Amino acid sequence: MNRTSAVTAVGTTDVTLTGPDRRLYWALADCWNVTRRTLTHYHRQPVAIVWQLGFPIISVLLYGFVFGEAMAVPGGGDYREFLMPGMFASTMAFGFMNTTMAVVTDSTKGVIDRFRSMPMAPSAVASGRGVSDLLVACAELTILAVTALLVGWKAEGGVPAAVAAFGLLLLLRFSLIWVGVWLGLLVPSAEAAGGLYAVAFPLTMVSSIFVAPSLMPSWLGPVAAWNPVSSTVTAARELFGQPVSGGSWIEENAVLMAVVWPLVITAVFLPLAVRRFQSLSR
Template identity: 75%
Template sequence: MTTTSLEPPAGRGRAYWALADCWNVVRRTLTHYRGKPVYIAWQLGFPILSVLLYGYVFGGAMKPPGGGGADAYRDFLMPGMFVMTMAFGFINTATAVVTDANKGVIDRFRSMPMAPSAVVTGRGVTDVIIACAELAILAGTAFVMGWRSDGGFLGTVAAFGLLLLLRYCLTWVGIWLGLLVPDPEAAGGLFAVAFPLTMISSVFVQPGTMPDWLGTVAAWNPISSTAAATRELFGNPGAGGGSWVEQHALLMAVVWPVVITAVFLPLAVRRFQRLSR
């Protein structure tokens, strides 16, 4: 009688199997998305509706920095909409994590001979892949609406890199919250947190147009730093400002995600490990 060992084959280190297990989790999640076209349509369609709504319905009533009409405001708005979409992504992350937890998927993963980190890192990689699809669709929609990047190839690539960096760091916030909340309905309620987080920022207007105390809060919002930095890299209006944090938006667009990741990645891993005991 032969027995099957759960030990990895000789010659393969822990790092290899951690990456392999991570990719298996990513593949499983993407396959799951493919089986739910309505969910994909909503997740990718909502950003397009938001761009069209704010760009055409409200755009004519807004005053862009430096003056101009609706077209000038759309140039100011589009980088902010890219940032808002990346910021809202943590709600989708939390919802997916708590749904898997309630259906016993995470318990199933725990019982398998796989790297414990793969469940968490696989979710993070999946969300970055989905974020790339969202940004591609948003950029295409913005291009049709007349938005252009005047920052050159390298500036444009760097701007999209900052957007993905923001989404990556917020993925760990979503994973941590998804392991905390009891059900998907509670995860959906996180919109009440995300909405003011994006509104009190430079996504739609410059912080300088707000009351002094609120403008200070908006200027130091990590979302504002990424919005200002991407506007600068895209060559769109609205970059800069009077405060130190606005004048160093490129620096803070990197510092904020690093700080958020340093805080919430260990919290997410620790929370998962605690649930695994």
Template identity: 70%
Template sequence: MNAQANAAEEGIGARLYWAAADCWTIVLRGLTHYVRQPSNIAWQLGFPIVSVLLFGYVFGSAMSVPGGGDYREFLMPGMFGMTMAMGFMNTAYAVAHDSTRGVTDRFLSMPMAPSAVVTGRGVGDLVGASLDLVVLGLTALAVGWRSSGGPFDTLAAFALLLLLRFALIWVGVLFGLLVPNEEAAGNLFAVAFPFAMISSAFVAPSLMPDWLGAIARWNPVSSTVTACRQLFGNPAAVGDTWIERHATLMAVVWPIVMTAVFLPLAVRRFQRLSR
């Protein structure tokens, strides 16, 4: 019995080792693409940087923050959140690209852990999202944004942003495996844009029509953005609803729920491709 138990433990340990090793191989593949095609990063960051300049300088003088405060300080955490939220579209496009070009089929034919392609994509995209936040943060500092929170609170805010991105990665992987081609993946912009915009990223929900404000308050992006504003010490314009008063809690709960739902679905969808 002991010999069988030891063999079983060794078998589990070996599977975990190769799952981690195969995952890291996929991560390195994705990072190599970033190095060889840096224009991809510039393209991904182009829209949020232009949005910062547009809303911060062109429309900023016409914007108001309930309770007072500088609009640009209110805006920047929203831009961080919007960038993380819309990132799942890039994930979906990359997954659809690999599927269309036959890369996914080659992975399926290799002796590798079935979860490695999905988890490797997730870890690699999280590294890319971290680089996006660094560049966007430097842009924010250049336009005068500052965090009034302490070092711990500031790091916690960026951690919440990456947690949201981590959860949405699995949404992107699942959609990328479901769509038939790259063109269809590009059409996911029609989903990503309202998901990011109908939130508290640019305007406080209290300034929206009641029905739209209710949607914005319960948007996971709003919880993360509001929590980040509070941690950064920026104007937050927090309302009196439960979801707004518990923004930090929900900024953790929403990503956990989304990961618990979409990660198993993404892995299962990938495994079905080999049948």
């Protein structure tokens, strides 16, 4: 099969694709090939996936049991129930750094140059990385949810609301993937990418993940409340049946903003990531 006469087998019948259908077919095929390559690396390097999936468990145990007794929840309540939606969102938010490091490693090792030399869809590097990272994010959320259940957390809002909450968490991760891909194509080395943790750390800490904005200083609370991560955290708490009262507009409309923020981030950074890849060959 070649690029000028793409053929797919539907049952026993061959269907020849032309024009836009052919471009779509190869975009999807190239995306799947990049996805399969990434997942194969995880299979061949199990230590990497064990660390990536194990770190959230350590974080839950650390924050939930070491600091849990000293933390306050507005209106009272158990801190671990307050914490778990935040830990879900923190894992999704910090995941963009894994994306950045993977992309910059491929770039510095010449893999991106190899992709550029091949007749592949320009969107495949970004979309393939996005699909594979989203699959890993699903595994991370599953492991975190099981860990949360084991330490006594439970979703009080019912199954449909819990599914919606996990959907919003994955939507946040999906949007931040494109930030990671763009940064990975932008920074010159893995060492420079490591410095981006200075940006990622405030993104998660200055939010409602660990402490409600109402308990923060008056100048810091609004900043934390308007953090896109905070909208996802607050929405997840509401859907899980563990809402925390907040007086600001952004907190009262958290579910809406948990959809709007990721869509805006995706609309900005997905085109930037694809254009950055295309500009590398100029």
